Amino acid sequence: MTPEALSFPNFAGKHGHDAVFSPQDAVAHFMPSGGADHSVHYKLGRLSEADADAISMWRYEPPYDVYNVLAGDARLMTDPAQRFSAVRRNGELIAYLCLGAEARVFGLGEESGMEDLGFGLRPDLMGQGLSREILPLLLEVLGEQLTGTRLRVVILDWNARSLAAYRRVGFRDVGSHITDDGTYLLLERARP
Numbered sequence: 001m002t003p004e005a006l007s008f009p010n011f012a013g014k015h016g017h018d019a020v021f022s023p024q025d026a027v028a029h030f031m032p033s034g035g036a037d038h039s040v041h042y043k044l045g046r047l048s049e050a051d052a053d054a055i056s057m058w059r060y061e062p063p064y065d066v067y068n069v070l071a072g073d074a075r076l077m078t079d080p081a082q083r084f085s086a087v088r089r090n091g092e093l094i095a096y097l098c099l100g101a102e103a104r105v106f107g108l109g110e111e112s113g114m115e116d117l118g119f120g121l122r123p124d125l126m127g128q129g130l131s132r133e134i135l136p137l138l139l140e141v142l143g144e145q146l147t148g149t150r151l152r153v154v155i156l157d158w159n160a161r162s163l164a165a166y167r168r169v170g171f172r173d174v175g176s177h178i179t180d181d182g183t184y185l186l187l188e189r190a191r192p
């Protein structure tokens with residue numbers, strides 16, 4: 001499924017979040033519910049060339065610099081077959097999401113019934129607790145669209161912030177995978 005193909009017709013009614021859908025772009029606008037700040041809204045949609053260029057300029061401080069995206073690789077993000085989406089907060093690009101092969105690290109194979117998930121937050125927003133709000137919302141939206149029965153993320157073993165964020169939304173450690181970049185922990189959860 002490509003980012004353009006994502007549609008969320010039942011999101012607002014089923015989950016109680018405010019949502020507006022744009023069929024021509026097949027994007028989802030969603031706002032946190034409960035006691036959250038309703039002046040903040042998120043949009044999951046197509047990743048444009050301008051978004052890819054911006055992401056290629058993001059620079060993470062060591063040791064997170066392993067997540068830096070090269071300009072040539074960023075251009076591949078706009079290919080619909082790569083399954084990347086832009087995440088915007090109040091219209092501003094704050095993150096990207098990828099599904100499938102692009103979310104897997106080198107040497108990790110595809111598994112039947114498994115959907116691999118990757119998420120990159122803009123470097124200046126790291127460590128501010130945004131994942132507490134964004135990840136549950138994204139998982140709800142994606143849960144209605146994904147075909148796999150399980151979700152998997154791979155995170156470097158030293159990345160305590162990301163590990164905590166995914167464990168907080170129900171991912172459990174199931175193994176590890178070693179590459180030249182280091183040891184990745186494999187975390188899985190049932191599809192929302």
